[in-house]
Amino acid sequence: MTTTPVQQHPPTKAAVVDCQDLFKIYKRADLEVVALRGLDLQVQAGEVIAVVGASGSGKTTLLNILAGLDRPSAGRILVGERDLLTMTERDLVTYRRWEVGFVWQTVSRNLLPYLTALDNVALPMALVGKEDAERKARAAELLATLGLADKAHRYPSQLSGGEQQRVSIAVALANRPLLVLADEPTGELDTHTAAEVFTGLRSVSEKYGTTVIVVTHYPGVARYVDRVVQIRDGRLSMEIVMRPTFRGEGQRELEEYVLVDAAGRLQLPEEQLRRLRLQGRVIVETQGDKMVIRPAE
Ligand code: ADP
Ligand code: MG
Numbered sequence: 001m002t003t004t005p006v007q008q009h010p011p012t013k014a015a016v017v018d019c020q021d022l023f024k025i026y027k028r029a030d031l032e033v034v035a036l037r038g039l040d041l042q043v044q045a046g047e048v049i050a051v052v053g054a055s056g057s058g059k060t061t062l063l064n065i066l067a068g069l070d071r072p073s074a075g076r077i078l079v080g081e082r083d084l085l086t087m088t089e090r091d092l093v094t095y096r097r098w099e100v101g102f103v104w105q106t107v108s109r110n111l112l113p114y115l116t117a118l119d120n121v122a123l124p125m126a127l128v129g130k131e132d133a134e135r136k137a138r139a140a141e142l143l144a145t146l147g148l149a150d151k152a153h154r155y156p157s158q159l160s161g162g163e164q165q166r167v168s169i170a171v172a173l174a175n176r177p178l179l180v181l182a183d184e185p186t187g188e189l190d191t192h193t194a195a196e197v198f199t200g201l202r203s204v205s206e207k208y209g210t211t212v213i214v215v216t217h218y219p220g221v222a223r224y225v226d227r228v229v230q231i232r233d234g235r236l237s238m239e240i241v242m243r244p245t246f247r248g249e250g251q252r253e254l255e256e257y258v259l260v261d262a263a264g265r266l267q268l269p270e271e272q273l274r275r276l277r278l279q280g281r282v283i284v285e286t287q288g289d290k291m292v293i294r295p296a297e
Contacts, residue, residue: 015078016178016211017043017066020262022075024061024234035061036072037234040261048205048212050221053231059215062231063181066213067102068092080178097128101172101210103165103182110168111156117143117167118152124174142170145207146200162193166200173204180204182214191220198224222254229259237267268293 024036035058043049051059064070065077068084077084082095104110111120121139130138143152146166156164165185172180182201186194198214202224205212214225222228228240239257260266268278281296 014045015042016045016047016080017041017213018076018078019062020076022062022065022077023073024058024065024070025073035234036065036075038075038261038263038265039231039235040259041229041236043211043213045211046205046209047227048202048225049214050225050228051213051215051231052217052221052228057231058234059231060183061234063183063213063215066179067100067181068096097124098175099178101175101177101180103168103172103180103185105184105187107156107161107164107168107188110171111164113156116153116155117148117159117170120156120167121170121174124171128175138174139170142173142204143167145204146170147196160193161189162196165189165197169197169200169204173208173210176208178211180210180212182212182216184215184217186216186218191218194218195220195224232267235261235265235267238269 019039019041022036022039022041023034026033026035039058039062041062051062053059061070065072065084066079068087072085075085079095080099082091082099084092084095087095111117112123115123118136118139121142122135125135125138140149140152143149146169148163148166148170151159151163151167156167159167168185169180169182172182180201185201186197189197198218198221201212201214204210212225214221222240222242226242229236230238230240232238236259239259241255241257242253258266258269272278276293276295278293278295282293283296285292285294
């Protein structure tokens with residue numbers, strides 16, 4: 001009698017974000033720009049992911065759609081229970097106010113200059129009718145989590161760029177959103193300060209179980225997130241995951257994967273394309289569970 005080895009799968013957590021075959025087409029007077037072309041992305045509850053990719057690859061388009069600021073053209077996009085494709089305008093307003101938080105690259109878009117850090121964090125709670133005492137307590141707790149307890153009464157102009165962005169993270173978390181989105185939040189900061197901002201995003205995610213998606217060009221970001229996904233031409237092309245190694249305590253190493261989307265499409269790394277001079281037709285051979293791709297002569 002043969003025994004079949006039982007595959008152990010970790011219990012699958014519910015995906016907070018589920019994008020399938022997502023398209024966004026911008027129509028201008030005379031031309032159409034396809035910003036997203038069949039993007040698939042699932043993000044689990046509490047996951048922190050970084051989105052990287054060249055300028056114009058569709059990163060901001062994806063974030064704006066997830067933020068409820070823009071509508072996709074086709075496909076499927078669920079955030080929690082919400083279907084962002086078919087949601088009414090009214091529900092979108094509720095969604096933006098309660099369920100999603102946003103950190104922009106430019107501080108002036110995140111914080112009001114004439115309010116202290118504490119009052120900036122309390123403001124989104126006032127907009128949804130929270131009691132004064134509750135607002136103050138939550139704002140103070142968030143600032144403490146981000147290492148800013150002693151700066152609560154300062155105005156944005158009295159804070160460094162990194163501190164301002166950490167206050168912005170607190171603002172984004174004020175109404176306990178399911179999802180926090182950040183579009184190049186460290187784009188205007190130096191490397192050391194950027195690391196503090198990523199540490200801040202990580203600690204609020206760990207403390208409150210918030211799912212975080214951050215678009216970034218920061219080269220060291222993989223150390224601060226669970227997963228890095230790369231977008232190319234409006235589609236996911238590669239994923240980098242940190243895996244524990246057996247070389248030593250606490251050692252982790254990066255593993256890179258090429259992604260195949262739900263429709264079976266894959267984007268080969270640019271280096272492979274160049275090396276094999278793949279253009280137009282290729283020959284795909286399957287040898288057992290291996291697949292070989294080579295140029296057609
Ligand atoms: P990224 O953030 O990765 O730099 P974007 O999502 O901003 O890329 O842009 C993706 C593509 O969509 C680009 O070609 C850009 O020019 C185009 N695009 C973005 N927003 C608009 C818009 N509002 N109208 C027309 N085209 C747009
Ligand atoms: Mg962008």
